[in-house]
Amino acid sequence: GENVEQHPSTLSVQEGDSAVIKCTYSDSASNYFPWYKQELGKRPQLIIDIRSNVGEKKDQRIAVTLNKTAKHFSLHITETQPEDSAVYFCAPMNSGYSTLTFGKGTMLLVSP
């Protein structure tokens, strides 16, 4: 199965700073790379995803970059705001399987 690691496990930034969370995976056949955001006590929600034929994808303040050779992908959040505070999970997937394997999560704290 997929072995997924996220770094860092916690990240504290000041409002307006950038935040980067890295996810490494083991299955070289993985071809779908989503990031989920989970606020305290709430459901995980998809915030951005990328497929293996693309190296980078951006949506307003968030972006995801993929390095398939090195088997890692990263979440980038610019101009962070307090409402970005949450736990972020990566969940790389091999489409030959049917389900996502989640990392252990990164807790992002944005201080005003």
Place this chain on the structure above:
Amino acid sequence: GAGVSQSPRYKVAKRGQDVALRCDPISGHVSLFWYQQALGQGPEFLTYFQNEAQLDKSGLPSDRFFAERPEGSVSTLKIQRTQQEDSAVYLCASSLGQGMNTEAFFGQGTRLTVV
């Protein structure tokens, strides 16, 4: 419905008691998934249905866990003879297509506490 609905939101069970957790997926969604999320951890896969067929149950931790989706819509996760280590949030998710290749939408979860 507007989204994936789970009930109850909270459940306290005495050790040894049986529990049943319900999931109402988004109407028309083919795929349904159950995940278990322990405190401070990421969701861990339990089982996957495509319509009424349970295609993968490799994540169920023991034979005390059983899931069904008899008519291809509502699903129930049953845990028999609950143990303290079963305490967790149980998340249900559904997606329109096969597997999670299309976006998976999660419910709010059921927080199970075994005392």
